[in-house]
Amino acid sequence: MSDERATASGGEVHRHVPSDISTANAASSRAEAPDRLRRLARGVLALILAVAAIEWIAAARAYRTTLPAAAWRALDDHLRAGDPGLVLLADPWLAPRARRELAALADPGAVAPPDLEGRPRLTIIARGDDDPWSPTLRREWGARPLPPARARTALGPFTVHAFEPAGAAAPSFDLLDAPGLEVSDRRARCPRRGGAFTCKSGELRPRFAEIAYAPRRCLLLDLEDGAEATLRIADAELGARLRGHLGFADFNARLRSDAPLLLRIAVDGEPLADLVFSDRQGWAAFEVPTPPGRHELVFTAIPTLAGTFGDQGYRPRPAHSACLEARALAGGGAGG
Amino acid sequence: MSRRVLAVAALAGALTTLLLSVGHRDVGYVRDEGIYFVASRAYAEWAASLTHEPGEMIAARARDRAFAVNREHPPLMKLAGGLSARLLAAPTAASEADAKGPEGPGGGLLPLLPEGAAMRLPAQLLAGLGVALLVIAGTSLGGGLLAGLLAAGWFILLPRVWFNAGLHCFDVPVAVATLAVALAYRAALVERRWALALGPILGVAIVIKHNALFLPALLGLHYALCLLRAGAWRQGRLWLPAGLGSIVALAPLTALALWPWLWSAPIDRLAEYFAFHAQHSYYNTEFLGVNYNQPPLPIAYPFVLTWATVPSALLLLALVGLGIGVLRDLSKKTSPHGERAQAAPSATKDTSGSEAETAPTEGGGATPARPRTWLAPLRPHERLDGVLLALLAIFPLALIAAPTVPIFGGTKHWLTAYPFLALAAAVAWRALWGRAALGPRWRHAPALALLVLLVPGTWSTIHAHPQGLSQYAPLVGGARGAAERGLLRGFWGHSLTPLLPALERLGPRAIDLHDLHELARRQYVREGRWPAELRPAPTARARAGLHFYERHMLTYELQLWDALGVQAPVELVELDDVPLTSLYDGDGPRMSPVP
Structure with a gap:
């Protein structure tokens, strides 16, 4: 000094x-x-x-726990007491704990929804004052304006945001749960065993798949190169639009192959769309207008190469398999 | 170096080793350790047999049989771990089939530790040595014991360093060995007795891990800069001084002597070793929400990850220290005889603690200087300490940042930079407190400041234990903040030990191990920590499963959901609300869904 x-x-x-x-x-x-x-x-x-x-x-x-067991129990009680609809987490990384604690997530359809369309009720669980529409959920919601919250309930460290999107109605048809679904390949019809369709050229099975690092429940098309799978529903209850997604599982296969898949959609024998998907598109959405009512709906999927070329020649595994979901929805739309 | 400093260094080192040895019993076996355990047993069996069957064991057949295991990594730590187990491990529950040979039950002369803990001990001892060296070198460069303690604390009281320091792996050992090489090199520049030792020390570092192979080039570059700066580069006899000569001649010989796998066909086997690392497969790593498994990794990756895992105040101090050190080197003035001396006073003691032979005067000139010799080519003030610290601190990060380098995931791959960042912090400590000249009323301020600086890292380390690999710095928000920002949750499938009681309760069951390496599981079996009735199985045949969270691993969790028919884990390992590991039970009670 x-x-x-x-x-x-x-x-x-x-x-x-x-x-x-x-x-x-x-x-x-x-x-x-x-x-x-x-x-x-x-x-x-x-x-x-x-x-x-x-x-x-x-x-x-x-460096502390902010979500004690008691808070999870209170949240579970709250959700059980009402009709939460589809329950979503603003923070996807909380999902394992949430699945363990919340009965609302015990349904397989709730843990890997295809998107947020056709959901008359949505409940988003956020932490504290966080925006319920986290970047992940905004992507899921798409380009539509966000719906206003119907209710907002603070439960300890959680805040439960309830939504009732205007005009949303439950799908009238879902490919994954379609009882009349018939599958065939070029050679024969594929019998259904334990939920899976076993074809001469491969297998189609509803399952969970990692697509663009998110869980999705969809129909996995595990088919030989050049196979053609036809998925036919004789009397699908269609709405104003058919909305679906296609993506490729999984990270390892995507690393080794980028071959596309061709998808044709027809209603009552009339082609509605011819689409090409590649794994760079992630969980790629498609939407086509459909005539409402009961109609024959046919998807034709043609994978190209599923395997990979390496220093030991062509290897069919790990397979670069496409996964498909589709639902018939009422009007509105324009989601991502 | 005073006895007090040496005593504190020894105490800090011993305390570090003791705490690692006890604390890491809770740290699960990482996937790489599994194969290192197997290799350690094989190498130690060979070494032990040398005493009674030397002729047979030294023959190529026996040698190669033992050292072929995990030959893509040098053997020293594995050999040390195996010998440590032969000395200190309690007998294991090895199966009947393994009763003979290296995989037998073992049991050391002083069976004090579980086998895995005994094998981890040499790395923990090296971590202790690193702490002691940092206390000594930090005290020397930082001008006081507090600076030494700062350097040691900067390094070891980081969650990632602490986590890696206790493992039977090579990352902290090679960081400590790099520090030892650098200190020996610095001493060898001015003292002949260190010149001969430098090569063997580097040889030891090389047989710990390949990171040390970069040191000759870095030290050579530094030496060339010192010669240039000292104006002595025209003296041809100084171009290859004894220290560097020792590196050229003795380091390879030492490495070869300690690596029996190379004794047969050394050229071919070295080529195989280099090819393995040059063509290393790309890891998957998550960075800011993106999974990278194809080159290039963003150049910012190691720098952002360093910031995200080291407290910012410590990093700031280290950066200031690097800046001060380099500026000080650049500002050294030329003496009247064309020689250069320091403009500002700096450390005039070398790492061994002996007084320098020359010291600059206040006017920037030099006292009569001893001649530069081949054995001691520089005068103490001619060593560019700042440049040396900068080179060794920046290179490991720059290497990982290079777009052509294979993607390596974790911070462990550039831990070799941290001792030098720690020493840079000590340099800053001395310069800042010295320049600040706060006066006698503030005499306790440095001690208080040391506490303020080291608490965040210490807090972070203690709080995260034994999941230090998933911990992040306070300003990132810890594990929760990292999860929000899409930073790597963990890797190596080690976050298991809190689930061991739950595994016990599962009863007879086939379990999918996911990223828990089968050899790591077998180590738990050997130590009686894995339930005997719980057998590993592929996902499709499993009725229970483990899942270790990483962004790209989701696919395996979904396979488990499909195979078990459940999506809710029965137990979780978490760090501050962030799930690290799940245990699924396909036959357990189901949660009733919302009606």
């Missing part, structure tokens, strides 16, 4: 001796350099210690 006074005093002396300006300037800069360094050192030390102090506070906030 005494050094500081001496420097200040020195600076003052120079200002009062204008007759020898050059000498004064030289002396001044010699005196100011250490002073400047001292101030700089003190400033840097203060900055570093301030950052450390902020880290103490941040550590106190970060």
